[in-house]
Amino acid sequence: MTDHRPWIYGTDHDDPNPRTPTAGHVYVELVGGPLDGQLLDVTGFRSDERADGALLISPHGAYGSGGRSDYEPRDDPGRWEWQGDTP
Template sequence: MDAAWVGRRVYGADADNPEPGPVPGHSYVELVGGPQDGQLLDVTGWSPLELADGALLMSERGAFGPGGRCAYEPAEVDGVYPSRFGWRGDVP
């Protein structure tokens, strides 16, 4: 785990979770831009094809409010896993 990610919030962590940060032994990408900017996404177990596809994440803070989604795609690649997913827009 990247030492810079310690203390960062992981996407999907419960709001009342006293430790919403990364878990040792898991793989993460940083979400850059959009409503989830700065959060980490747990991609443990994702295949290279799944990583290449990016993620469509639920977000109540996006342009479409509750039930809307945010599209994120790989922004840079470091070996097998990308280190960041960049925001590409919101979808209903």
């Protein structure tokens, strides 16, 4: 049986539950780009950090393992959209 829950960005490769959100945490869905469909835990982000979005390490982006993908909030505060990749 395949688990269809989204992967949580930043979970360790050996995490036994990489698709299980932590109770009491706040997540946004990453939309588009190399991290499409993953959840990002924004619990510790200040409101200004949430407004700015994040550059996330993305080994599958345009710049390989050293690159980052830019995700920013748009109309829906629960979804951050991909803006492109950067070295």
